[in-house]
Amino acid sequence: MNSQSIINQSKSPLAWSDLLFRINQTWKKIRGFFELLWASPTAMIGLAMVLIWVFLAIFAPALTRYSPLEQDYKNINKSPSAEHILGTDHLGRDVYSRLLFGARTILLLGPLSVVVALIIGIALGLPAGYYTGWLDEVIMRILDTFMAFPAILLYMIIISALGPSSMNVVIAIAIGGIPGIARLVRALTMDIRTREYVKAAKLRGDSDFTIMVREILPNCRGPLIVDFLMRIGYAAFYIGTLGFLGLGLPPPTPDWGGMVQEGHTHMMANIWPVLSATLAIVSLVVGLNLFADGLREESMRYQ
């Protein structure tokens, strides 16, 4: 028996209890989160609105009879009927089906763009807040420049330069979100940097990178999670808006903003595509906002 296996053997019960301890901790956190959620009716209503859309988006193929791209020139601009629950649009496509598949687009691109922004924002904000000095000054000046842009304007010029595609929508919205996230992370880092446990880690001889990632970042998570949720709401808001402005996903991809844009020229003939897409985006964005807002207020109450 070599020494390696002895270590493994002696370690395994310890690892098990460690794992159990961790599971218990995670469970407690999850329960704490739901208790927080339960305490705020606003957040619950918001979450319900969002979850309905998530459900519809996931099961879109099972819940629809027609493909969102299938055109039927014999049934153009039809009002709701038994065959087409929400009628058809100006190309004879089933509005209900486009609506459900459109939910996939927005629910995928929204969080994705915020995650991208979050990663880059953290990568910029952590060192800026940790090192301060000239590095901080340079990073903040550059981010201030981006912040000087009204968001829509920044998105418009980025997408007009790159061309409309789902990838470029994600890039544009991520770029728009980076400065805000970086600023938040920087402010939190500047605060946490002076804490005892960071000093202890320094004494221990941990590298700056380890301190930033293992000590500071985990302690930023509360405000970051709330900010993340708020930003998904904004992202959905802007994905819809870009679609409406004709800078979103190129047709024929089902996209709520694009549906409103296309339908609003045919509004006199058939109001259903516009009405359903508009209400869909309003309900999703309002739901996301209620959820994030409720959670934020509830979590602030205990601070």
Place this chain on the structure above:
Amino acid sequence: MARYIIRRLLTMLLTMFLVSILVFAIVEIAPGNVARNILGAYATPEQEKSMQNQLGLDRSPVIRYLSWLLGSDWQASRLVGYPLKVITISEGVVAKYQQWWAVDENGALVQWEIQDGRLYKLIRQSDGKTKAVEDEQAWKVNEEGRKYFWGINNANQAALWMQGEGGVEYRLEYSGWIASTGSPVDYIPLSKGLIRGDMGISLRYKRPVSEIIARRFTNSLILASIAILVSIPLAILLGLLAGLNEGKPLDRIISIGGLVTTASPDFATGIILIMIFALGLKILPGATVFMENNSVLKDPRLLVLPVLTAGLVEIGYVVRMTRASVVEVMNSPYVRTAILKGLSSRQIIFKHVLPNAMMAPITVIMLHVNWFIGGLVVVESVFGYPGLGNLILNAALYKDVYTIEASSMVLILLAVGTQLFADLIYALINPRIRYS
């Protein structure tokens, strides 16, 4: 205070400088080549190359950026050897365009052209026509012993001609492509630069961008100021009502209404309002059609829905800010003292709550200007309102690069300026803050 203002002004200048680099970089260095945007998808590589040369796009990005910001006439003037002058030609009622000329030793306005391989000087006469004079002695000799000449051509460019050579120039005129031989081998498009008020010529409208922006800006300003004048007082009133009735049904209704109107995308709000008032009730027009320059003032009904849409989004936000601020002040010790002293609720509200609760919303409203401007862009495109936002959107869709660049700079300057103004106002009205 003075030092604070100066420092803020300098920061603003730095920000605008960085913004200009960023705008230029995103719009012109991105893969979507400017020349190809002008020419469309069917241009041949030769045509594209010629156009790039004519637009000066083959020069280094740094030089192009400097030319865009500060102008290129001073660079060209050094090469040509004469001072340059720009004159404005009026044709008909509105059509105006600019022409660049060199001023020669006699004070005459001159341009040059090549005919059958010979160099001619075109001297501008008082009636606007030109007299061609042979100018063969003007050729200069470079190190390789070849004859060259830098002059001004009739297309507002400084042009480099080489004697006995020259490629084929493709020029896109209204009638179509014109190919001419013996043309210049290099060009510098002449402009005075953004800072000196020359924003270039719109690729889409073929008019000076500054002229288009000025008109659109006025329209946007009308819409924005009416929306603000209507929505802010209303929002503060609602916020005050909600804050004073914290937790009661009235507060709930106002707060949730505020959240819903702020969260809904502007275009959705606009479309819903159009459905209700234009399609359903048929009492208001659903689109702003401008027959004349000042249609808005003649038919105010055109403005109702755009103002309502732009206002609603703003109302929701300001209501929430005011409410939060009022709630905070209402729970403060001095208001409790005032209540215990037995002051009437009117006195408490107007003397103690309002002045203190207004501090936060006023600055927050000003800092919110970026959001408001973004909303305006969307509202203008929902209603087809001919404002600056709509101009930028169409420029972005048509890749009208000079219009995008110039109008973005105008909008951002406006946003940054307002924020600076907000900070200064805040420093003035809040005695607790003293900047040093």
